[in-house]
Amino acid sequence: MDRPTTPEADTSGAGTGSGPANIGVVGLAVMGSNLARNLASREENTVAVFNRSRSKTDELVEAHPEAEFVPAFTYEEFAASLQKPRTAIIMVKAGRPTDAVIDELMRVFEPGDIIIDGGNSLFTDTIRREKAVSEAGYNFVGMGVSGGEEGALNGPSLMPGGPDEAWVTLGPILKSIAAVAEGEPCVTHVGHDGAGHFVKMVHNGIEYADMQLIAEAYDLIRRGTGKTPAEIAEIFAEWNRGELESYLIEITAEVLRQTDAATGLPLVDVIVDEAGAKGTGAWTVQTALDLGVPVSGIAEATFARSLSSHREQRDVSGALPGPSSEDFTVEDADAFIEQVRLALYASKIVAYSQGFDEIRAGAAQYGWNIDLGAVSKIWRGGCIIRAQFLNRIADAYDAEATLPVLLTAPYFVEALGRAQDAWREIVQVSASSGIPAPAFSSSLAYYDGLRADRLPAALIQGQRDFFGAHTYRRTDKEGTFHTLWSADRSEIEAEDTH
Ligand code: NBP
Numbered sequence: 001m002d003r004p005t006t007p008e009a010d011t012s013g014a015g016t017g018s019g020p021a022n023i024g025v026v027g028l029a030v031m032g033s034n035l036a037r038n039l040a041s042r043e044e045n046t047v048a049v050f051n052r053s054r055s056k057t058d059e060l061v062e063a064h065p066e067a068e069f070v071p072a073f074t075y076e077e078f079a080a081s082l083q084k085p086r087t088a089i090i091m092v093k094a095g096r097p098t099d100a101v102i103d104e105l106m107r108v109f110e111p112g113d114i115i116i117d118g119g120n121s122l123f124t125d126t127i128r129r130e131k132a133v134s135e136a137g138y139n140f141v142g143m144g145v146s147g148g149e150e151g152a153l154n155g156p157s158l159m160p161g162g163p164d165e166a167w168v169t170l171g172p173i174l175k176s177i178a179a180v181a182e183g184e185p186c187v188t189h190v191g192h193d194g195a196g197h198f199v200k201m202v203h204n205g206i207e208y209a210d211m212q213l214i215a216e217a218y219d220l221i222r223r224g225t226g227k228t229p230a231e232i233a234e235i236f237a238e239w240n241r242g243e244l245e246s247y248l249i250e251i252t253a254e255v256l257r258q259t260d261a262a263t264g265l266p267l268v269d270v271i272v273d274e275a276g277a278k279g280t281g282a283w284t285v286q287t288a289l290d291l292g293v294p295v296s297g298i299a300e301a302t303f304a305r306s307l308s309s310h311r312e313q314r315d316v317s318g319a320l321p322g323p324s325s326e327d328f329t330v331e332d333a334d335a336f337i338e339q340v341r342l343a344l345y346a347s348k349i350v351a352y353s354q355g356f357d358e359i360r361a362g363a364a365q366y367g368w369n370i371d372l373g374a375v376s377k378i379w380r381g382g383c384i385i386r387a388q389f390l391n392r393i394a395d396a397y398d399a400e401a402t403l404p405v406l407l408t409a410p411y412f413v414e415a416l417g418r419a420q421d422a423w424r425e426i427v428q429v430s431a432s433s434g435i436p437a438p439a440f441s442s443s444l445a446y447y448d449g450l451r452a453d454r455l456p457a458a459l460i461q462g463q464r465d466f467f468g469a470h471t472y473r474r475t476d477k478e479g480t481f482h483t484l485w486s487a488d489r490s491e492i493e494a495e496d497t498h
Pocket of ligand 1: 027028029030031032051052053056091092093094096097098100101118119120121145146147148149
């Protein structure tokens with residue numbers, strides 16, 4: 001590849017926009033440097049790189065001469081090194097650093113240029129930024145990037161939002177670096193302004209639920225059968241050859257197989273059992289609460305991480321009454337493991353269905369035209385929740401784009417039917433033996449809630465009317481009603497006060 005190497009002759013102010021690079025990356029920590037290397041590995045790209053502190057730029061350029069990066073050491077040099085419309089991906093810490101970099105780029109770029117935020121930004125920040133940046137005449141794209149550092153280097157799943165105009169320039173570049181699943185690049189123009197970061201947020205929420213369900217499955221098998229982590233690793237490896245095939249199942253086998261070099265114990269037994277979180281699960285749940293969407297699996301997974309981290313509460317609660325999970329053993333280990341597998345699959349279907357519900361509700365609220373089938377397809381490769389069964393979700397939305405509940409698609413109806421007995425048995429066993437399985441239990445309760453002909457919500461409406469005159473509707477006639485609870489308890493027609 002014969003590339004011009006430096007824009008040194010063109011470093012005055014914003015430059016002419018005739019620099020050698022067609023794309024730039026700002027922020028060269030692990031994600032930015034790997035994404036820059038991925039971009040540079042494509043014949044059609046010449047990549048300008050810039051980092052606030054010079055050392056990261058020097059290190060990257062020195063370590064990867066094959067990338068033929070165009071290094072810049074000031075924002076002015078960076079702008080000068082890019083062709084018009086200048087296109088730059090920001091990969092810095094989300095929050096204030098992102099705002100700081102946007103301000104600098106707007107100072108040295110020109111209207112029509114494209115600023116992309118590839119960090120894990122909250123979608124409402126993205127909506128705010130796009131408004132401000134586009135009012136100044138620039139294009140702004142909030143883009144979800146999934147796959148961690150490995151994905152950034154070898155092919156991430158990319159979820160760009162932003163205006164159509166930016167997608168024209170950006171689309172081919174992103175397609176060149178995205179993961180490929182079944183011949184299709186794992187990138188689509190998700191929707192306008194914050195749509196990309198919204199979808200990435202829900203992706204992470206589903207990831208929380210999926211991980212929690214896998215952890216519950218491992219725990220039940222270990223306690224019920226007494227198998228070692230290495231033996232359970234083989235079970236997960238086997239599951240990964242069937243309908244549960246996914247990156248998370250695959251890496252679960254790897255983690256369970258690992259022996260700690262210092263003690264000779266399974267690594268999982270020397271890791272402190274307190275799960276951390278960077279906040280995207282909480283964002284997904286908070287947003288779902290605002291939208292009124294029950295994402296109970298994601299919420300339980302997020303809360304389960306919180307519970308695990310409250311060591312001081314766990315320390316004083318060990319003697320609370322209840323069955324001892326130590327006494328729990330199953331008679332037929334193979335049958336039990338198959339029940340756990342089915343319960344995991346059914347609960348996983350519920351978690352994904354809830355996540356897609358949240359995306360649909362977000363799209364309606366914020367006016368995004370999001371193709372749910374396309375979203376499921378771009379999650380098939382590159383990202384943490386990549387899984388064979390995303391094809392089934394894509395099929396379901398291809399067959400009916402406005403499907404109101406993913407669970408009701410024929411493939412999932414069959415799978416849930418197959419899993420029924422096992423799912424219920426596993427939830428019963430976990431409750432009776434004192435093994436916490438919050439995500440298994442809540443997904444089953446959600447499922448039964450959806451199925452129920454009558455819900456006790458009627459009683460709740462009665463209670464609300466009693467203490468707050470919130471009114472209710474009747475099953476047998478139109479209108480809104482209130483019972484005069486503190487008078488003669490007769491019923492009157494009333495204005496709906498919710
Ligand atoms: P970090 O999130 O650790 O951010 C470090 C980078 O931000 C450095 O380049 C640093 O420059 C730069 N930066 C900071 Br901090 N403040 C700045 C400022 N005021 N102006 C300019 N630059 C500033 O890096 P990361 O782990 O590579 O992640 C980058 C983004 O990608 C984040 O938003 C992250 O949430 C997202 N993401 C991460 C993953 C993952 O698996 N790690 C996956 C998907 C998305 P310096 O070198 O001068 O300090």
